[in-house]
Every structure is written in structure tokens, then in C-alpha cells.
Amino acid sequence: MPESRVRRWRRSLRVLLVAVAGPTLAVGALSATPAHAAAADDIRINEVVTTGDVNDSVELYNKGTASVNLSGWILKDDDNSSRYAIAAGTTLAPGGFVAFDVHKAFGLASDDEARLYLADGTTLVDSFSWSEHSDPSWSRCPDGTGAFGSADVTLGAANDCGSGGVSATAWPGGSSVTTADTKNAFGSDLSGLYQEGSVMWAAQNSGKLWRLVPNGSTAWKADTTNGWTSGKTLRFPGGSGTPDDEGVTLTGSGAGGGVYVASERNADSSGTSRLSVLKYDVSGTATTLTAATEWNLTSDLPSVGSNLGLEAITWVPDATLTAAGFKDATTGAAYNPANYGSHTGGVFFVGAEGTGMIYGYVLKDGGTYTRVASLSSGMAGVMELQWEPQASRLWAVCDDTCDGQHRTMKINASGVFATTAIYKRPSGMDNLNNEGFAVSGSDACSGGTKPVYWSDDSNDSGHALRRSTITC
Template identity: 85%
Template sequence: MTASRVRRWRHRLRVLLVAVAGPTLVVGALTASPAHAAAADDIRINEVVTTGSVNDSVELYNKGTATVDISGWILKDDNNSSKYAIASGTALAPGGFVAFDVHNAFGLGSSDEARLYLADGTTLVDSFSWTQHSDPSWSRCPDGTGAFGSAAVTLGAANDCGSGISATAWPGSSSVTTADAKNAFGSDMSGLYQEGSVMWAAQNSGKLWRLVPNGTTAWKADTSNGWTSGKTLRFPSGSGTPDDEGVTLTGAGSAGGVYVSSERNADSSGTSRLSVLKYDVSGTSTTVNASAEWNLTSDLPAVGSNLGLEGITWVPDATLTAAGFKDESTGAAYAPSTYASHTGGVFFVGVEGTGMIYGYVLKGDGTFTRVASISSGMAGVMELQWEPQASRLWVVCDDTCSGQHRTMQINSSGAFATTAIYNRPTGMGNFNNEGFSVSGSDACSSGAKPVYWSDDSNDNGHALRRGTITC
């Protein structure tokens, strides 16, 4: 079983271990009461599941701007003698979701209530009641502030509120072909980034590959400068094995360093380490230590150690300012001059376990500022890819979402919003694709250009596949 398949099972198990609570609104047969406890006013019951594929569960969401420690807080149903105490050490970051399986403490009936109290057990924070079972989930839309309604189960992630956009056919050829020699790379191939005639590929086992063309439609390992079997990556200290999932470059290209997103140190696999690492790839050594690390773990909602940072991509400052991108840290238009000594752009990272996308300015002194928090509307994000030619962000999910892709652009409010939802090409199976790369405009021919996927499971002995999109 590949690391990614293990991840799928862990994710599904996590979804089986959840719980929900909510406020008082009127939505048909649903009611919710206003929250009390002003100090905790940003914590909201966000999703409730009373029947179906998972145990009775309640999800909480932090709609505020500060992390809130919810250790010892109490969840109840409509019976005051029922009680589920939230574990010590549980904190909910801004924009974070956490779900609790409450079925061992109490059952949620067809006509019942979910209530959230402070640790004193008497100060009501939020509540939500209903008169019929969830079908399959009672979800608040938008997250944290909207009314409850029937939706898909998304415990521990953004609610499925719909974008108002229906999925459509793949915007290119339905045909997909393999793009590597059989068993050339094995399993665990993840993020991709194409730099002209070079393809950079991150592999979960702590490897970075430099691929070069193998004919006109495929790729092979570069055999020069120590790249024949990929290069082993290390953390800045020279120790550890980054579980690298995504790879990208800045406007300086690979000469300016290759940036990798990692979700943990594989040598300590039970602990999250949500980091962006920079590597100088100019040498010939087969092992490369990171020249810089931005550890984002403390700034992001807690997720399972194998459900962390997957995709990463970089968007230039000039593109963001021209589109009126809004900086969430200031509430005003993004101003690059505010951030001294950064890379001339913003890095966007995708979190598998929550389906969230976050934008960061990474500064030269190792510090960072979060400038965006974006719900992808998907169960998980496995890859992000900025396409300069179309000024759009590709958001990719794997077989968890049947290979769905979405594109996002900056809207009139300065935020990234979904512009299209695409089903995978009909000629490609529901593979465990964790990487996606879009060729540049110079590759356009007869109105189409190549795109590539990396299959973490190496199905049928192939890690890379090739398709097309319209230019």
C-alpha cells in the first residue's frame, strides 16, 4: 500500500471520528439559538451529522482572527445529563475546523439539539436544533455565519456550499497517454512543475527529480550532475527526511532555488511539520540540505500528520496587485512594499485534510505572513498550479474527488473564487493523481498545449501521464 493510499484510509478514518454543534437560525424545520459568551463568540457549530456513513458527529469552526483554546469545552445534545468533554490541548486556529465523534457520549436523534458550552458546563456558546435526521449532513453555509441546510458530509473541512458552478467536461482532449517508461519512478510521485524543457518532480520519500524530455511526449531522469536517481532532500540541519509533496519556482526560475512543500519529517512520521523548504539545486551532490525553511505549523489548523501541505505554487506580486488582490492580514489591497526581502510574490499552499488554500509571503529572515485563506470547495487539495497565460489557479484533487479540477481567479472583491469545475478527461482512469503541471504558452500548437499528471500509486507501472488543454 503506497503512502498515499495509507493517507486515503487515514483520511476516511478521521472522517468517521467527528462531531458538530451550531447556532440558532430558522431554516425550515431547523432552529438555532444566538451564541453567548462574547469571549468565545467566534467559535460556531458548523456541521452536524446524525445518520449515514459516519457516526453522530459535531464540527466546530473558528470564524475569527485569533486562535481559541477550546480545551475542556462541553458538547451536549438536548439532554443536560449528556456530556462530551473536548480533550485538553485542543485549539482552533482562525478559519479552522475540528469535528468530534460524540456517539459514545450521546446519540443525535431525528429531533434533537447540539449545544456547545464553555468548560464550566453552563455558559452556552452556540446551539443548533433540528426535527429530522441529516441528509446526509446539516451544514452551515457560508461556514460559521450562514444558515443550516442539507449538504454533503465534509467533517473537518469547509462545508460543501456549492459555487453555483456545475462540473463540465475536461477543457481539452479526452485522450490521455502515459509519459514515462514503465516503472521508471515507482510510487509516491507527487508535485510537478514544468520549467521549459525541464520537469521538476517531488517524491514523498524525500526525493527531488529533475526530468528531461524522453522523445516528444514523455519524460526521463536527467543523468547529469547527480540527478540519475533523484536527489535526497534534507532539512536545513542536514537531518531528517522531508515528506515532500509539492514543488514550485519563483520568477527567478530554478537558479533562484526550488521550493518544496512538506507535511512532516518522515523520520518522525506521527508529527506534523507543515513547511516550505528552499533548495539550491546548482551543485552535483546527490544529497541537498535546505537553505531555508518556513515552518507554518503553528499558523495553520491542526491536521493529521499525513494530511498536511500538498500543493504549492507561486504567484508574482505584479499579477496580484494588477488584479486587486486583498491582503487578509491588513484588510486592504495587497501592497508588496509592506514586506521587505521577500520573493517578489506570494506562495499558495494547499492542505489535504481540510481542502483549504493559504497564501503566504515568505520573508528572507525566515518569518512569514498569511495573506489569504481560501476554501477550495473540495474534500482535499493535492496540487496547486498557477497558469500565467490564463491568470488562473488550478486546484487539483485526486481519486478522493474522482479526479476533479477547479480553476480560480481573483474576483472584484480581491479574493480568489472558483471560475470553473472540470471533470477529469474521460480517457483517464480515477488515478491517485497528486501532481499536475501546465505547459507554457510556447507549447501551444493548433490551439492546445500539454498538461501532465503524476500518479502517486504508479498504477499500471506508470507515474506520469500526458493530456492537453485548450490554450
């Protein structure tokens, strides 16, 4: 279950600033200083999030035409003793965005400043100051050249420069919500969901994977064949450790190609993050499954609390991404699957609970990986991701922390995922601790709607699964 988090997202309006060329600009609550280090003129502080704790972040943008090596560059707040050194080997491609979680080096207060220096620590490249917390983000519009104003969080992607961004609307389907399991069938900690036709895969935080089958026309029950009656116990490679599995997905090969689970830690060492994707062969009858492959992403991701790690995972086919012009954040060019050798034929997108960030990875055969996307969900946390192929959209879901908000995202003209809709939870659903969400396929469409399902980590009223509909 997720730990309680303080929500500091305030919804007051801000006055957008007018871009003015020249020396330091100060208007109202904000001020910005243009870069004056000739070798770094194209790098700009582009977005700042000051919502507190793990959300304190600074994004940089390269508005130029050549890649810039940021190795050793320094980020500071208004205190010269504060230092966040950018890791060696960090290069920002033209038109690229990169966000840094600075909360462990320094906090960003309500009246503060973000400053970027060359590696010498004294040559100022760019700065931005404010006198109020971001609501939720201070963002340049247009990217890299405009003035800062209030906008939705888009760390790692193009800023939302529309007037106010996307507004939340009513649930796009039925308002009625019904239970979809028998009472106390699964207990608490049921998290990620993935529907594969007439089978529902469910990840449970206690290191267990369930294979569910229909129980009538609107509910699910445990499969009683091949050792699945009580779910199957999961282990890390080698057979030791208990994954705290939070999300589950399949590739285009279906369950025959393995079931992929996102885990945030080893439950046998619960105080330490272990942000991993694990692949399991589910074809046998054994009641314990040992991961065939682990992609341990911990060193590649910002540090988070051990219970605030990877909560969500979904897979998007390479063909879909290339057809939509998806941009590879590593190269700054159009995504080319051939650059990555043998892999699963798609990109895995994982979501972090503690930061609300979504990351795209090519998971290569053998356990190596490359990150090709980093983007903000715009929410305080991500508990589930689901790719809906029929609509070519990515669902990002938050639990009761965000009042059950759902967002859909599509690849825009810049080749990055951007929010297309924000949905409130169905009016017939209480503000539950829903950590899983599954969308039925087009074959389930009837009368213009199709079923969707949620898993409630808290097993409220003795039920872990609930059902409603969305429009087809």
C-alpha cells in the same frame, strides 16, 4: 501514498431556509439562535461541516465594522462537557472568516448542534442545530445574516450562496491520455510536478527531487547531467532527516532562485507531522541537497495525521494578487506586500490532504511567515496546486479519493479565491492515484490546446507520468 479515507459526501438536495428575524428559528432539519451577548453581536456561526473525522469544522464570521478578539471563546456541540477553546491572540477582522477544526475536541454528529460562547463558557453568543449531516456544508446565505442551507464547502471564505454552486463538467481538453515516461523509470511515490519551460521538476515522497528533460516530443526522462541521473536526495537544514516531499514549485526567479518543496513529515520519524516548506539551491552537482531554509508551519495549522499533511504548493506573484484585489485575511484589508518586508515577491499557497484546505503564506526571508489566506478547496483532499498565469487561475487537484476531480479558482469581487469551474478527469483516464499535475506555459499552445501532465503516485502499469491537453 495517501491513506484510505472514508468519503461521506452525499449529494441529495436540501431545501434552503428562509431567513426570519427574532428568537430561535426552526424549519425542517435546522434551527438557529441569534446571538444575544451585546459585546459579540457581530460574530456569527457561519458555516458547519459535519462530514466526519478531520473534516468536522465550525466557521465564524464578523459581520460588523470593528475587529473582535476571540481569545478564549468556547465552541461546543450539544454536550456541555465538550469544549474547544479558541487560541489566545485570535482576532477576527470585520468581514473576516475563520474556521476551526474541532474534531479532536468533539465530533459533529448527524443530529447535533454547534454553540459559541464567550470565554466565561456560559454566555451564549450563537448556535445552530441540525438533524442530518451536512451535504457537504451547512452555510448561511447571505453570510452572517441569512438562514442555513446546503452549499459547497467554503471554510475560511465567503459562502457559496448560488443555486447549487458550480456543477462538474467534462474535461476542458482532449479526452485521450497517454503515458509520458518509459516503463518503471521512476517507480512509485512520484508526487508534485512543476514545469519550467523545457524542464519538469518532480518531488518524490522518499526524499528525492528529480530534474526531468524532454524524451521526444511528448514524454520526459531524468536529466543525466550535473548529478541528476537518479534524482537528488533531500535533507532538512543541517543535513539530517528525510523530507516526505509531496509538492514542488518555483518563484518568479525560476530555479535560479531556489526550488521550493512542501513536506508533510520527516520520513525518519514518520509518525509525527512536520508541515514544512523547504528551499533548495539546485545549481551544483552534488547528489544530496540540504535545505537552505525551512518554514515549519506545523504550529500554525490544524493538526492532521502524519500522512495527511501538506501535499501541494504553488506560488502566485504579489503583482497579480494586488491587481486582482486579493484580501489579506490577517488584516481584513487589501493585501499589501510592503507590510511583510523582504520575501519572495509573492504568496505561497499550500494544500492539506487530510482537510482539503488551502492556505496562503508570505514566506519571509530567514524562515518566518504570515498566513494571509485560508480557504476550502471544496474537495475531500488537495493533492496538487498549480497557478496558471496565462489564465490567472489556481488549479486544485484531488486524486482517486475524489475520482480525479480538478477545480479552478479565481479571486472574486470580495478579494478571495472562489471556485470558477469543476472538471471531471479526462474520459480516457482511469481513476488513478494522481498526486501531481502540471500545466504547460502559453508557449506550448498549438492548435488551441496545450499539454498537461499528471504524476501517478502508485506507478500504475509501470508508468508514473501521463499526458493530455487543455484548451489554451
